[in-house]
Amino acid sequence: MKSLVRLGAILGIVGCTLLSPSPIGKMSAVALPVPQVLEKLRPVPVFTITDGQGGFFIDSVPKQGEGQTGNASVARIFISQKDAQAFVDQLKTRNPQLAASARVTPVSLGEIYRIAQENKGQPDRLLFAFIPAAQQVQSAKTLLQQTGQQVNELNGVPLFLARGGPENAYLTIQQGEKEELPLFFNKEDLQEMVDLFKQQQPNLNTTIKIEVVNLERILEVLGTENDPSLSQMILVPSRESLEFVRSLQPAGAGQNPQVAPNQTRPAPAASPAPARPAPAPAPARPAR
Incomplete structure (x- = not known):
């Protein structure tokens, strides 16, 4: 099925892997409505x-x-x-x-x-x-350099996600009956999730890797791209x-800035x- 293939191409993720069939993958491809995007970002x-x-x-x-x-x-x-x-x-x-x-x-x-x-x-x-956050920019640069990319400056806000296993699939979290793809603002928070996964699946330890995408690009595709897999994505703020x-x-506390x-x-x-x-x-x- 289609799933994350098109999204991965937009974000510049090389070698994106198909997710296996799921109820969300059977939906017709429609762009996320603005209220749904706002609820995801709220x-x-x-x-x-x-x-x-x-x-x-x-x-x-x-x-x-x-x-x-x-x-x-x-x-x-x-x-x-x-x-x-x-x-x-x-x-x-x-x-x-x-x-x-x-x-x-x-x-x-x-x-x-x-x-x-x-x-x-x-x-x-x-x-x-x-x-x-400067520390997260440096973490993103390091990850990209480890893959052989020449990175002098990193534009935008980095987000971190992980993938692995025999099919190099994305790591997800289960929220009730929903399977969601988390994008972390803080690499260290994602690392905790990866470490937990490695404890559960030690035979896959060497296959897990962390990748970097761009917040601004995510915001762009959320409201413009016709891919139902977008509804699986969640943004995880830092602790x-x-x-x-x-x-x-x-x-x-808090004000309403105008x-x-x-x-x-x-x-x-x-x-x-x-x-x-x-x-x-x-x-x-x-x-x-």
Whole structure:
């Protein structure tokens, strides 16, 4: 059956293996509806910088592309809360007055996606720049270099997944009756799942390998590609991110960042990071 073959080609995964027949593979190939994409992204907390009025802290950068003139408004979206806080701390040193009202605010990745989709095509729309965790970028570079690829710079946010077994199939987790393909923001969290699998299947230890894909590409294909296997994918946030968000919930912390008042075309408000975390990985096994 088709399953992950087309998705693998889009993501540049070499030698992608078919999954065996399953109920989801028998569905007609239709793109995921936007509400389903939003629900898939909603449990993922990311972090932005907001001002005293709860608006996005915006950078003005030159527009890119042929024929583009003027500046674009860009909001930074950090994968790591610690990286976001480090940015605020640096800003306080460089420009204390500007940084006086700056704060780190968690927001759902689903809401960032929704804002981007609703403002697509508008000439003065707010753009988002994802800032990956430096440690995970280095982990991704190391993995790619181990496969013989020459990697000087890694663009975008890396996500990690694993595969192995005699058919080189993807490792999945079982959530109730659903078999899901987890993509981890943190390589170390995936390594725990891989180690558990190796304990369960020691004869397959040498076949398991970790691969890297790109968050931005995943966001692109979720809403555009006609592959039912996309509904099996889940994004697993780092424990650090989930623990930080949980620490805020009892006090009801979190704001709804909006475009700052100086923006000519305001974006919809984004809701705070979700209370429901992404599912914790169950014992892993290669996708059948």
